Amino acid sequence: xxxxxxxxxxxxxxxxxxxxxxxxxxxxxxxxxxxxxxxxxxxxxxxxxxxxxxxxxxxxxxxxxxxxxxxxxxxxxxxxxxxxxxxxxxxxxxxxxxxxxxxxxxxxxxxxxxxxxxxxxxxxxxxxxxxxxxxxxxxxxxxxxxxxxxxxxxxxxxxxxxxxxxxxxxxxxxxxxxxxxxxxxxxxxxxxxxxxxxxxxxxxxxxxxxxxxxxxxxxxxxxxxxxxxxxxxxxxxxxxxxxxxxxxxxxxxxxxxxxxxxxxxxxxxxxxxxxxxxxxxxxxxx
Amino acid sequence: xxxxxxxxxxxxxxxxxxxxxxxxxxxxxxxxxxxxxxxxxxxxxxxxxxxxxxxxxxxxxxxxxxxxxxxxxxxxxxxxxxxxxxxxxxxxxxxxxxxxxxxxxxxxxxxxxxxxxxxxxxxxxxxxxxxxxxxxxxxxxxxxxxxxxxxxxxxxxxxxxxxxxxxxxx
Numbered sequence: 001x002x003x004x005x006x007x008x009x010x011x012x013x014x015x016x017x018x019x020x021x022x023x024x025x026x027x028x029x030x031x032x033x034x035x036x037x038x039x040x041x042x043x044x045x046x047x048x049x050x051x052x053x054x055x056x057x058x059x060x061x062x063x064x065x066x067x068x069x070x071x072x073x074x075x076x077x078x079x080x081x082x083x084x085x086x087x088x089x090x091x092x093x094x095x096x097x098x099x100x101x102x103x104x105x106x107x108x109x110x111x112x113x114x115x116x117x118x119x120x121x122x123x124x125x126x127x128x129x130x131x132x133x134x135x136x137x138x139x140x141x142x143x144x145x146x147x148x149x150x151x152x153x154x155x156x157x158x159x160x161x162x163x164x165x166x167x168x169x170x171x172x173x174x175x176x177x178x179x180x181x182x183x184x185x186x187x188x189x190x191x192x193x194x195x196x197x198x199x200x201x202x203x204x205x206x207x208x209x210x211x212x213x214x215x216x217x218x219x220x221x222x223x224x225x226x227x228x229x230x231x232x233x234x235x236x237x238x239x240x241x242x243x244x245x246x247x248x249x250x251x252x253x254x255x256x257x258x259x260x261x262x263x264x265x266x267x268x269x270x271x272x273x274x275x276x277x278x279x280x281x282x283x284x285x286x
Numbered sequence: 287x288x289x290x291x292x293x294x295x296x297x298x299x300x301x302x303x304x305x306x307x308x309x310x311x312x313x314x315x316x317x318x319x320x321x322x323x324x325x326x327x328x329x330x331x332x333x334x335x336x337x338x339x340x341x342x343x344x345x346x347x348x349x350x351x352x353x354x355x356x357x358x359x360x361x362x363x364x365x366x367x368x369x370x371x372x373x374x375x376x377x378x379x380x381x382x383x384x385x386x387x388x389x390x391x392x393x394x395x396x397x398x399x400x401x402x403x404x405x406x407x408x409x410x411x412x413x414x415x416x417x418x419x420x421x422x423x424x425x426x427x428x429x430x431x432x433x434x435x436x437x438x439x440x441x442x443x444x445x446x447x448x449x450x451x452x453x454x455x456x
Contacts, residue, residue: 102417
């Protein structure tokens with residue numbers, strides 16, 4: 001199992017990379033390669049050309065830009081896991097990173113690659129939709145900012161055009177608590193189902209904000225703001241989380257594949273979501 | 287062909303590679319460092335794990351061209367002057383290998399893990415090794431070996447010999 005032949009380009013700048021994407025027929029971006037290379041080894045992907053962006057240091061920073069973190073597309077999972085800025089302002093990302101692959105995968109795989117690859121059972125796309133991340137995307141002619149909720153179209157399909165490249169991701173800083181719960185058959189595998197939550201409980205014990213996103217149940221990360229709003233103004237207690245989780249489980253139509261049936265994923269989603277809501281709403285030590 | 291430079295176990299190699307060549311194949315076929323094994327070639331089994339600039343990486347999921355300029359440590363770089371690396375020694379002591387196919391990947395994973403976490407719990411060791419598959423020895427002995435290695439390395443570092451100098455240098 002070896003990759004098929006391709007022509008290889010190693011741009012020295014983002015401008016060069018964008019030029020290559022718009023001029024080289026069939027060019028694909030190679031970032032960490034932790035999804036693309038296995039697909040090429042198995043000949044599921046046969047790109048004519050690879051644009052290797054691993055040397056673009058412009059895309060490797062994590063910056064505090066006031067009300068958000070701006071993270072370069074080439075920042076690797078391991079750096080997200082260790083970054084004090086991420087721990088402080090996007091703690092759910094740091095929590096989720098422990099669930100992504102293994103150390104040898106996390107040292108290579110990137111945030112941009114994970115989002116652009118758009119595996120519906122991957123953690124970062126789910127957190128992107130949960131946290132209303134903004135994706136900053138450029139081509140040679142224009143730059144646009146896409147909300148994560150509009151970015152994912154279907155399994156492995158996003159709104160990125162062939163000549164476009166994801167450059168940076170803007171994560172609004174969070175002051176709410178969150179939790180991610182998932183079930184994978186083996187540690188580090190893609191999860192069968194992921195439930196991610198963020199909950200803001202006021203001093204009186206009443207829910208002020210509630211967000212829910214699921215992964216692995218449909219072709220894109222799942223979120224329903226109407227259901228989220230039902231929690232607002234209610235007392236944060238387990239009976240509420242039980243009801244909300246049940247409502248969500250009734251609302252989804254999970255995928256059926258060789259790893260798990262639709263019915264099983266529905267049960268998983270309900271159980272994981274209850275756990276994730278309960279944990280997110282727990283009072284945290286100061 | 288693309289000209290690249292790799293520093294492997296301290297020796298600098300300049301060579302011409304096809305872009306499609308995997309780092310694992312360049313190590314094995316061109317540098318004849320056959321200690322790095324290829325199991326699944328899709329990033330699942332961990333047998334091909336090497337250190338790339340000090341970080342564990344799947345050499346079957348890394349193109350050699352992408353690794354241009356990198357500092358690579360393979361299992362051949364662990365033993366020094368005929369002395370087994372403390373982690374290799376612990377694998378031997380604890381019977382942590384049977385056929386040995388998966389061993390290089392486990393060793394390289396463990397080397398990095400113990401640099402990062404010199405005093406791990408058993409649960410942390412299991413998590414750290416969860417990306418490496420073994421089909422014959424059984425994981426208990428491997429976990430035991432990493433536990434013993436951690437202890438030996440901690441004692442050794444008390445003797446002013448850090449794991450860093452014994453694995454990455456030279």
